[in-house]
Each structure stands twice: as structure tokens, then as C-alpha cells.
Amino acid sequence: MSAGIRRIDVGGAQPYRIAIGPGLLHDSASLAEMLRGRHALVVSDANVAPLHADTVVGTLRAARPEARIDTCVFPAGEASKTLANFGVAIDALAALGATRDACVYALGGGMVGDLAGFAAACWMRGIDCVQLPTSLLAMVDSSVGGKTAVDLPQGKNLVGAFHPPRAVFADTTTLRTLPERELRAGLAEVVKYGAIVDAGFLDWLDANADALLAQDTGALAEAIARSCAHKAAIVERDPFEHGERALLNFGHTFGHAIEAEAGYGGLNHGEAVAVGMVLATRLSAALGMADADEAMRLQVLLARFGLPVALPDGLDPEALLARMRLDKKAQAGGLRFVLWSGAGRAQVVPDVPESAVLAVLREA
Ligand code: GLY
Numbered sequence: 001m002s003a004g005i006r007r008i009d010v011g012g013a014q015p016y017r018i019a020i021g022p023g024l025l026h027d028s029a030s031l032a033e034m035l036r037g038r039h040a041l042v043v044s045d046a047n048v049a050p051l052h053a054d055t056v057v058g059t060l061r062a063a064r065p066e067a068r069i070d071t072c073v074f075p076a077g078e079a080s081k082t083l084a085n086f087g088v089a090i091d092a093l094a095a096l097g098a099t100r101d102a103c104v105y106a107l108g109g110g111m112v113g114d115l116a117g118f119a120a121a122c123w124m125r126g127i128d129c130v131q132l133p134t135s136l137l138a139m140v141d142s143s144v145g146g147k148t149a150v151d152l153p154q155g156k157n158l159v160g161a162f163h164p165p166r167a168v169f170a171d172t173t174t175l176r177t178l179p180e181r182e183l184r185a186g187l188a189e190v191v192k193y194g195a196i197v198d199a200g201f202l203d204w205l206d207a208n209a210d211a212l213l214a215q216d217t218g219a220l221a222e223a224i225a226r227s228c229a230h231k232a233a234i235v236e237r238d239p240f241e242h243g244e245r246a247l248l249n250f251g252h253t254f255g256h257a258i259e260a261e262a263g264y265g266g267l268n269h270g271e272a273v274a275v276g277m278v279l280a281t282r283l284s285a286a287l288g289m290a291d292a293d294e295a296m297r298l299q300v301l302l303a304r305f306g307l308p309v310a311l312p313d314g315l316d317p318e319a320l321l322a323r324m325r326l327d328k329k330a331q332a333g334g335l336r337f338v339l340w341s342g343a344g345r346a347q348v349v350p351d352v353p354e355s356a357v358l359a360v361l362r363e364a
Helices: 028-033 049-063 083-096 110-125 136-142 172-177 180-197 199-207 209-213 217-237 244-249 252-262 269-286 292-304 317-326 354-363
Strands: 006-010 016-021 039-045 068-074 103-108 128-133 147-152 155-162 167-171 335-340 346-352
Touching (some): 028 049, 028 167, 039 049, 039 083, 039 110, 049 103, 049 172, 068 110, 083 110, 083 147, 103 110, 110 147, 110 155, 128 136, 136 180, 136 217, 155 252, 155 317, 167 172, 167 217, 172 217, 180 199, 180 217, 180 244, 180 292, 180 335, 180 346, 199 209, 199 217, 199 292, 209 217, 217 244, 244 252, 244 335, 252 269, 252 317, 269 335, 269 354, 346 354
Parallel strands (some): 016 167, 039 068, 039 103, 103 128
Antiparallel strands (some): 006 016, 335 346
16 A cells, blocks of 8 residues: 555454545555455445446456456435345345355445445345445545444434444545535534544644635545544444444434435435534533533534534424434433533433423524
């Protein structure tokens, strides 16, 4: 692997590496090293495949000319993350004749990573999956940690599995073609790490906001590496979300409900999480945990990144609450939220009164 590539190791029962830097999709040795057998399925979407799928197939072929490599391309967008498309990916693995040493290469954003990862988790009870994230959001969050899933009409990610990737290669040159809205959405998840565990990172984001928005490659690589280092440390300690990993869901209980209620295709995931983080800080302030001025500072940073910080018009608070009751983070006893007590300090709070949640939603 060449100079200029940052490497982060994720330990635990199934260790793997995250590589971050320019040109990784052309790194034949690294990509092909992950292919233990002779079958590779490159899963992508209709926006990313025309830009990068031939590169990945060519890179694999250069090192493994004998391998059988197919591609499977889905319409872009969260609406593709369905059980029906999971079936399409499984059919593609069957058509490929994929054996247990086959590898799925998930080339795209969060939708592709989750869907392809879930297919890899289920085919023959689990084959390798290499994540090749091409969006900022996927680079800093969804490609790392092994959560895979599809959505149901009732809610996001309701059917899925923990299936750690065999490796993650984040080729930062792919960000050059990322639509600006998607870049901003990824920054919401970057801000999340600062908010929950690293106050100094929030200061760094404040100081480097203009460089990040201008897509300065050094600033972006630093933001990705710092985010991945936080995520790697957390998932290494708590791979199955029995405790600390739940902190990564800061803003997501509100966010998933907003995303589902507004209809996938309204606010994207990062935008919904941005609104969700603001609502979570307000709930925290209402419950006496957080200082309203500090909560405002987080809101100002999110707004500086061009992210929404208010509920979209027309969403019914009662309907959002009903969605939250079905959220995976809810437990039999009641609503569970990641709440905030200031920069870098978050905690999971069970049994949050529904009346307090409704009050925050009604005010928003
Ligand atoms: N995106 C939250 C997690 O991976 O746990």
C-alpha cells in the first residue's frame, strides 16, 4: 500500500483494516488479496457504477485473471435497500456460482454497503465482504463496524445482521464526484463523533469547516481518519451494541423516525441525523442534562455545514413517536435515547418519558 494512505486497525474476534487515501480502487494487490476464492460480486448503484465499477473489476482482474467477477447494480437511493433487492443480490451470487470463499465488494454509499453486506452475511451463512465506500457518510460510519441491513416499510434497518467486513478501502478520490449535498450529509456523522466522545474534534471541525466544505483533501482525510479511529475503538470494545456502541446512535432515534415518516427520498440519512442530534440536545436540556448554550453551539456548527436543524414541515409528532416505539433502540420498558451532557459527553438513557419527547417534537 502506497504512501499517503492512512491505516486503522479494528481489533476483536474478526480483525480487519481500514485504509484511507487516494487511489485505493486501483490497488490491485490490496483488493485482490481479500479474494480468497475465485468468485467476486461487485455490488454498486446506478450513480457510482458508471464512475468506478470498471475500475474495481479491472483492478481485480489485473491480479486475478482467472477469477469470475460479476456486477450487480441497483437504482441509487435508500429506497433500494429492500428485502426484494436483497433477493436480487442473492440471485446474483447464485448465478455467479459463488462458493463459500467468494467475496462481495460493496462499491458505493451506505445503501450499497448495508444491502451488499447483508447479502454477504446470509449467502451460505456468511461470505467475505470488502467495503469500498464512495460517500463521506459511508467512509466515516456505515462501512465500518459490520452492521448490515435492509429497511421495511415500518422502519429503517429492521432486518439485518452483524457481519464485519474483511477490509474497508476508502478511496478519497471518489469524493471528488460526490454531490455537495451528500458531502454535507457525511459531515453530520463526522460531527457526531465530536459530539459524543471528542470535544477537541468539535473544536477542530469548527476551525476547519471552510476547508472541509471546500473539499480540501487533507482536511477531509483527517476528518475521515479521526472519525474511523473513534468508530474502530468503540466497535472493537462493543461489537454487538450491548453498551457503549449505542452512543453511535446519537441523533438516530429521532433521525430514523424523521427519515421513515418523511419517506425515504425526503431528508437523506445525514440530514435526518443532523435534525435528530439537535432534537436530542433539546431533549437533554429539557431533562436538565445539558446546557442550552452548548446545545446551541452544536446546532450552529451543523448549520454551518449546511445541514437542516429543524423538523421538516408537515410531520406529525404522534406519528414520529409511533415510529420511535418500533426503533431497535427502544426496549420493552420504554423509549431509550442517547442523550447529551455537553461536548464529547453522551450517555444512553432508558425509559425517557414519552411526554418529554412529544413536547420537544411539538416545539420543533
Ligand atoms: N451507525 C452506528 C453503528 O454502526 O453502530
